[in-house]
Amino acid sequence: MRLDELSAGMNAVIDHIETRTADDIVARRLGELGFVPGEPVKVVAVGPFGGDPMAVKIGFTRFALRRTEAARVILKERA
Template structure:
C-alpha cells in the first residue's frame, strides 16, 4: 500500500521510499524529512474530492504532501 491510498485517520508503518530515478531528489527530500523505514505515519487530513494535499503526521510533526509525493512512500500495516 502507498501513503496516498491511506484513508483519513488511518495509520501505518513506512516500509520504504520508492526512488523513481537514480538520485531521485523527491525521494531524498522525503527521507531527510523523516520518512524512513519503520517510522509510524498517520493521515490527519485529506483535501476535498480526493485532491491535493494530504496532511500526514510523523511523530509530532505534520507535513502537507502532494498525492504524487505520497505515492512514493510504501507502507506496511501498523501492528
C-alpha cells in the first residue's frame, strides 16, 4: 500500500521510499525529512478537491505532501 491510499486518521508504518532514478531528488528529500523505514506515519487531513495536498504526521512533525509525492512512500503490509 502507498501513503496516498490512506484515508485521514489512518496510521501505518513506512517500508521504503520508491526510487525512480539513480539520483532521485524527491526520494532523497523524503528520506531527509524523516520518511524512513520503520517510522510510523499518520494521515492527518487531505485537501478538499481531489485530496491534494495531504497533511501527514511523523513523530511530532507535520508535513504537507502532494499526492504524487505521497505515492512514493510504500507502507508495510499488516500481518
